[in-house]
Amino acid sequence: MDADAQVGRRGRLTVYLGAAPGVGKTYAMLSEARRRCERGTDVVVGYVETHGREHTTDMLDGLEVVPRREVSYRGTTFTEMDTDAVLARRPAVVCVDELAHTNVPGSTTEKRAEDVERLRVAGIDVITTVNIQHLESLNDEVERITGVRQRETVPDEVVRTADQIQLVDMSPDALRRRMAHGNIYRPEQVDASLTSYFRVGNLTALRELALLWLADRVDDALGDYRRAHRIEAPWPAKERIVVAVTGGPESETLLRRGARLAQRAAGSELLAVHVIANDGLANPDETRIARAQQLVASLGGTFHSVVGEDVSAAVVDFATGANATMVVVGVSRHGRVRRLFTGTTGDRIASLAGSIDVHLVTHGEVARTARSRWYLSPLSRRRQVVGLGLSVVLPLLLTLVLRLTDNPDQLPLDVLLFLAVTVLVALVGGLVPALVAALGGFLLMNWFFTPPVRDLTISDPANLVALLVFVAVAVGVATVVDRASRRATDAVRARTEAATLGALSRSVLTGQDTAEAIVERLREVFGQESVALLARGPAGWTVVADSGTSPACEPDAGDTRVQVDDDHVLVLCGSPLRATDQRVLEGFAVQTGLVLEYRRLREREERAAALERAEATSTSVLRAVSHDLxxxxxxxxxxxxxxxxxxxxxxxxxxxxxxxxxxxxxxxxxxxxxxxxxxLESGLLHPVLRDRSLEEILPLAVAGQPEGSVVLELDESAPLVRTDAGLIERVVANLVANAVRVSGGTPVRVLAHVLPDTVDVLVVDRGPGVPEDRRSRMFEPFQRLGDTSAGGLGLGLAVARGLAEAVGGTLSAEDTPGGGLTMVLSIPRTSA
CATH class of the missing domain: 1.10.287 (Helix Hairpins)
Structure with missing residues (x-):
């Protein structure tokens, strides 16, 4: 390809992905380069690291190698790929080894992956190599497997977007044989490598990581191909089990069955889907949905919520889009009559699934549908009583008024008036009073207004039809009004619940809430006398947090209780809650569980940090004992x-x-x-604070230094300080000793500055100083910061700061004007 053809196109990226070091990815890259050269392609080698391996070095024969660029850093010369030279050469293909490499500071780019991107932007095809352990997303997993933290990583997206990925793999036994034969590392490194990083278990795990990562990449490519070619039918290249979750009590049974099916094939995926009706009328159990989400996560699957008008079609659409091979759905919980006329969700999914298998799972909730209690109204008892009264009084009053007019031909008007009364009663009292009004209206019109009057018989069939239509319309209108009233009540309740739970979730997620705040809010929301969060222990129940005037009640004595987890329970004392409040109460329980979990995580993190600090200190002490002591x-x-x-x-x-x-x-x-x-770290140091003069302390602190190395400048009028003389003497002596060691023969000045609340002791040297970005580390234990003098553990400044803080002072570092470092020891002045 000539240079003109390269302009305007982006270079292709080919990645040779190594399952482990030494599998031959560089050799494979150079083999590909030689094949392209033989076909007449202009190929150069931008950077290759042979590591002294003979066979890899031989592959460079006949290939053009672009000279490397030299970079100086801290007095040492390093070599890096000369990207500018490659761009000037403009080959068709360039080989770049070690994609995850970090360039030497001072280079044009920070990472070699950025150099590769520059080459691709210029239209140059790149062939590169990278090991699986250098992918950023796998860094933690590789460290857990091998015990080695990879410091050089490359973002997965760089490799994932490559035009071609070629896996270079080798069995663990074959790789270990290559190692034993000296084909990877030098002979003196072989034994240590075989017993550490190159153990059979490590290599097998790395190999599996590489295969799984590449399988995901292939799966993404398959999805891109299906979308590009508008292929809607699923291709069963990988087992994907979709479980339809309704939010009912059978959801956990379905999820566990789906997980068992997914475990039968290696690499299978478990996906749970919950369909939310877009009409807003469905009212799923949010607590069960939350539990299903937690169960899916524990089973290694993913939970998805979709919106759809037709549940069956939405499930099938999701399964098709996910390229699923099976849909798991439960047997319908509806009764036989309803299933006879409306069918079941499982049947409709099976008819729509096409080539996707449908697994129908029976469960203990089949045909256990609760009987519909249609006669219960969400309206208050007072409105229902008023509605029943109106259902009796209004039809009688209307009959009296109509009898006064005494017009035998106005039956259609009578029907409309009685229908209006029925609607009014439905608006006031709900469904049952409206049915009473409709039945009463039918009887009254039959007795008083349809010939023969004062008789329940009806002579004219048209009048009979009119009365029956009245009853049907009245019942229909009353049902619609009652249902609208129920929906309005549900909407108000849902809005209130959403606002309460939303505020609670925001406060918990932002870390503003505690267990005490939650029980206080719970007491306020439900108007309880007291609310307590109890924890189960060996000695019984103990109070974690409580709110209210009355003492915290025991779990058995509370009016309402809700389980948070196996060891915690919320107990409410006061007026009993309604059944409709249970969902909000469960939401409070879930949020309380999150708060407790956050508390446990914080405590665990603090313990882990303390253990990490202790381990670091122990390691440093052992290192010091093995060398400096x-x-x-x-x-x-x-x-x-x-x-x-x-x-x-x-x-x-x-x-x-x-x-x-x-x-x-x-x-x-x-x-x-x-x-x-x-x-200091164990808190066993107990200073004795007294009023002291610096004239007594500072001369003793500098007495052990060579003559002429320290200049003490102390004003006799300096006020007394409140401190422990012995500890402050050791702090100043430590600071002066460090300053004398680095000052290079220039005398160190020790002087005092009097401030309103403190007296600052300054130790001024003219040494090389410490860069500002490293001063925060200089007070940590075992930090030498370039000090190579014998006999030091890097503890001096750490001990000095600890002793200074123990007596109520502070220790900090500042630049010395003209060069050097000034240590500032601030000591509190005496209160007198």
């Missing part, structure tokens, strides 16, 4: 051996005795720092 011991041992030999003159003996003395002092100082750090 052994150095003075080795010196002392060598000196003692020389003294025991007895063949030394006085000068040599004096020198060895001085070495023993110096090493002993150094060892004492290291052990003192370790003990101080231990006391």
């Amino acid at each position: 052994r150095t003075p011991l080795a010196t002392m041992r060598a000196s003692v051996d020389g003294l025991v030999s007895g063949s030394l003159d006085e000068a040599d003996r004096a020198e060895l005795v001085a070495a023993v003395d110096s090493s002993t002092e150094q060892l004492e100082r290291l052990i003192d720092n370790l003990l101080d750090l231990s006391r």
